[in-house]
Amino acid sequence: MTFEPEALGQSRADLADTLKTLRKRAGITQTRLAQRCNMSQTKISNIEGAKLTPTLVDVELILRALDASPDLVSRVVALARSANTEWQDVWSQRRTGLEKKQNELAGFEKSSTDFRYFLLSMVTGLLATPEYVRASLAHVSGDHSKAIARKLERQSVLYDTTKRFTFILTEQAVRWPFLPAAAMAMQIDRLASISLLPNIRLGVIPLGGHIPTGPLNTFTIYDSRIATVETQTGAMIFRDHRDVSAYLDEFALYEGYAAFGEQCRERLSEWAFRFRS
Numbered sequence: 029m030t031f032e033p034e035a036l037g038q039s040r041a042d043l044a045d046t047l048k049t050l051r052k053r054a055g056i057t058q059t060r061l062a063q064r065c066n067m068s069q070t071k072i073s074n075i076e077g078a079k080l081t082p083t084l085v086d087v088e089l090i091l092r093a094l095d096a097s098p099d100l101v102s103r104v105v106a107l108a109r110s111a112n113t114e115w116q117d118v119w120s121q122r123r124t125g126l127e128k129k130q131n132e133l134a135g136f137e138k139s140s141t142d143f144r145y146f147l148l149s150m151v152t153g154l155l156a157t158p159e160y161v162r163a164s165l166a167h168v169s170g171d172h173s174k175a176i177a178r179k180l181e182r183q184s185v186l187y188d189t190t191k192r193f194t195f196i197l198t199e200q201a202v203r204w205p206f207l208p209a210a211a212m213a214m215q216i217d218r219l220a221s222i223s224l225l226p227n228i229r230l231g232v233i234p235l236g237g238h239i240p241t242g243p244l245n246t247f248t249i250y251d252s253r254i255a256t257v258e259t260q261t262g263a264m265i266f267r268d269h270r271d272v273s274a275y276l277d278e279f280a281l282y283e284g285y286a287a288f289g290e291q292c293r294e295r296l297s298e299w300a301f302r303f304r305s
Contacts, residue, residue, distance in 0.1 A: 231286030
């Protein structure tokens, strides 16, 4: 199934209208449809009013209850997939202000309790030193002082012990010489320090041994609700449970290759020493 980027995340209203039209055409009330789907009438109302984006499972239940034809099911499910997937390109983010993206991420962090970060090539903002954060935005023209301040402010979420974080970094992400050597050593020291927090598991995947699979992207999973996947030109946001489950499975795979605890800190200490020497 292919998606046009401009259509992603823009189909909620179309999906709502389609499901409402199909229900009315079938001559079924919201209450009756809710009973057939084992949902509340309020949920059906919110779906038809575009206040709630239904999952693919929700849509399939509704279509089955309406006795929709296989061809219609295929078309409406495609619309639901589009409604549950969002594309955010970097140029739009820059036009609207990078601090807006930071506020969105802070919203994800506020509403979630279990976080999984797979970091393929760079250190994420939550783990970054101020020097690393500033360097990560240096290639973008303009004044980004507000975005930098917001990025650093978001790091306070790491100290909220009601939330659990698992970070997996490849050796490349840790050691990529993004800063001068002394600053890189300080960045690695920060990783080791954060790994001691009681609500944080930080692991590294060393370049060695045999790993018969290869990651393609950096990604983050919020609870089991949302997965965000970064590319060179933007980010995909997935809300459908099948997409999120696929990234949960991928994360679990790499978790099995990662070194945690003292073994992780030994690696970090070795890499920091190399930068200092």
